[in-house]
Amino acid sequence: MTTEARDQTLALHGGPQAFHQMNGAAQPKIGVAEFMSIAERFGFTPAALDRIRQAISDDDLGSGPNLARYATSFPPETKGAAFEALARQKFGVQYALGVNSGTSALHCAMVAVGVGPGTEVIVPAIGYYATAAAVVAAKGVPIFCDVDASLHLDPTKLEALITPRTVAVAPTHVMGSICNMGPIVEIARKHNLKVVEDCAQSPGGKFGGRYVGTWGDIGCFSISCYKIIGGGEGGLVITNDERLWERASQLAECGGLWRPDRFAPPRYEGELFNGLNYRMSELEAAVDLVQLGKLDEVVRRYHDVKLRILRQLRSFAGITPQTLNDAAGEIGYRLVFYPATHELGQQIAAALRAEGIPAGYRGPNGRPDWHVYSDMFPITLKPGTMPTDRPFDLPEYQERDGHVEYAKGLCPVADDLFNRSVTIPLNQWYSETDCDAIAAGINKVLGAFCPLGGQEAAWL
Ligand SMILES: Cc1ncc(COP(=O)(O)O)c(C=O)c1O
Numbered sequence: 238m239t240t241e242a243r244d245q246t247l248a249l250h251g252g253p254q255a256f257h258q259m260n261g262a263a264q265p266k267i268g269v270a271e272f273m274s275i276a277e278r279f280g281f282t283p284a285a286l287d288r289i290r291q292a293i294s295d296d297d298l299g300s301g302p303n304l305a306r307y308a309t310s311f312p313p314e315t316k317g318a319a320f321e322a323l324a325r326q327k328f329g330v331q332y333a334l335g336v337n338s339g340t341s342a343l344h345c346a347m348v349a350v351g352v353g354p355g356t357e358v359i360v361p362a363i364g365y366y367a368t369a370a371a372v373v374a375a376k377g378v379p380i381f382c383d384v385d386a387s388l389h390l391d392p393t394k395l396e397a398l399i400t401p402r403t404v405a406v407a408p409t410h411v412m413g414s415i416c417n418m419g420p421i422v423e424i425a426r427k428h429n430l431k432v433v434e435d436c437a438q439s440p441g442g443k444f445g446g447r448y449v450g451t452w453g454d455i456g457c458f459s460i461s462c463y464k465i466i467g468g469g470e471g472g473l474v475i476t477n478d479e480r481l482w483e484r485a486s487q488l489a490e491c492g493g494l495w496r497p498d499r500f501a502p503p504r505y506e507g508e509l510f511n512g513l514n515y516r517m518s519e520l521e522a523a524v525d526l527v528q529l530g531k532l533d534e535v536v537r538r539y540h541d542v543k544l545r546i547l548r549q550l551r552s553f554a555g556i557t558p559q560t561l562n563d564a565a566g567e568i569g570y571r572l573v574f575y576p577a578t579h580e581l582g583q584q585i586a587a588a589l590r591a592e593g594i595p596a597g598y599r600g601p602n603g604r605p606d607w608h609v610y611s612d613m614f615p616i617t618l619k620p621g622t623m624p625t626d627r628p629f630d631l632p633e634y635q636e637r638d639g640h641v642e643y644a645k646g647l648c649p650v651a652d653d654l655f656n657r658s659v660t661i662p663l664n665q666w667y668s669e670t671d672c673d674a675i676a677a678g679i680n681k682v683l684g685a686f687c688p689l690g691g692q693e694a695a696w697l
Pocket of ligand 1: 338340365
C-alpha cells in the first residue's frame with residue numbers, strides 16, 4: 238500500500254488519526270488581568286495578591302473548572318449548590334434556588350404562583366419597584382395597598398382590594414423591619430391567594446419567631462451589595478412547595494439542568510414552559526455562601542444596636558415612632574419616626590446631623606423615588622414593555638373587567654408617611670457607648686423642639 242493510500246485509510250480501519258493532538262496553546266478561561274482588577278479592590282496584601290495571580294495564571298481553565306454553577310466537569314458540589322443547601326438549612330425549608338438578583342427571584346416567584354394575563358397581585362405602596370415590576374414581567378397587574386404606621390402593607394386594607402382576578406399578595410418587609418404577617422397570611426388563605434414575601438430589605442428578620450420568607454408560600458431575597466449581607470448581585474427563592482420550586486426553576490434555568498433528565502419531555506402537564514436564564518454564577522455563590530453564613534450575627538448586631546437606642550428614647554409630643562410589628566424579630570438598620578409637621582421634620586433632621594447623627598428627611602418636595610408607589614413611573618404610566626404589550630390592555634384582563642388607574646392619592650398613608658419620616662441609618666458596629674451617645678443625642682434634639690410626654694405610640 239502506498240503512503241498516500243495508507244493516509245487515506247480510515248482510523249476506524251487502522252489508518253492514522255487525522256487529528257490526535259492540539260497544537261494551539263490554551264489560555265486560562267478566567268482573564269487574569271480582569272480577575273486581578275477585581276481582587277485588587279479588596280485590599281489583599283501584595284503577597285496574597287501574588288498568590289492569587291499565581292493560582293489563576295497557572296491553571297489552564299479552558300475546559301476545566303469554570304464559573305458556571307452547573308459545572309459538570311467537577312461534580313458533585315458547586316458553590317451554587319452549597320449556597321442553596323445552606324439556605325435550606327438556615328431557613329428550615331425544603332427548596333432553595335439561587336438566582337442572579339432579587340428582581341429575578343421575584344419574577345420566578347410570580348410566575349411560579351401563577352401570575353399571568355388577566356391576573357392581579359396586591360403589592361405594598363412602600364417597598365421597592367422590583368416587586369411590582371416582577372408582576373408586570375409575568376403579565377399580571379399590580380394593585381397597590383396602602384401601608385399603616387409600620388410603613389408596611391396594612392392588613393386592614395387588604396381584603397377590599399381582592400377581586401376575582403387576584404392570585405397573590407406580595408408583602409415587602411421594609412428597611413430591616415417586619416410585616417404583620419399573621420393577618421396577611423390569614424386573609425390570603427381565606428381567599429385562596431398565594432403569598433409571595435419580598436424579604437430583600439429584611440433578610441434574617443423574624444415575625445413571631447419565624448424567619449420572614451417562610452410565612453408565605455414563597456420567599457424572595459436580594460443579595461445585592463446594597464443589602465445587609467450583599468455580595469455583588471444575587472438573589473434567592475425559598476419554598477416548601479415542590480411545584481413552586483419546579484416552576485421557579487423552569488423560569489430561572491431554561492437549560493433544563495434543574496431536572497433529573499434535562500431535555501426529557503414534560504413529566505407532567507405544565508411542567509415545561511418558556512424559561513429564561515437567571516442562574517447565579519459560581520463566583521457570586523462563593524461570596525454569598527460566606528455572607529449567608531454570617532446572616533444571624535449581622536442581624537443580631539443591628540438588632541442589639543437598635544433596641545439599645547430605642548430603650549433609652551423618651552416620649553415627646555409631636556413625635557410618633559414607626560410602629561414595629563415585631564420588635565423581637567426586627568433587624569434594625571434604620572430608626573424611623575414621624576414628626577407632626579414637615580417644618581418640624583426638617584428642623585429635627587438638620588439638628589440631628591449637626592449633633593453628628595446621620596438623619597434623612599425627604600419632605601414634601603423630595604426627588605422621585607421608586608420606593609413609593611406614586612413615583613414608580615415604569616408601572617404607574619403603564620408603558621408595558623411596548624405599547625402593544627401591556628398587561629392592562631390584554632383581552633384576558635379586560636374580559637375579566639380588569640381596570641386600574643394609578644395616581645398619587647391612591648394610598649394616602651403612604652403618601653404622607655413616606656415624606657414625613659425622619660430616618661436614622663444605624664451601624665451594626667456601633668459600640669454600646671456609641672448607642673448611648675446616639676440615644677442621648679436624639680433625646681437632646683427632640684427635647685429642644687418638642688415637650689416631653691403626650692406621645693401616641695411607644696418606641697417599643
Ligand atoms: C424590596 C426589594 N425588592 C427587590 C429588590 C430587587 O433586588 P435586586 O436589586 O437584587 O434585583 C430590592 C432591591 O433594591 C428591594 O429593596
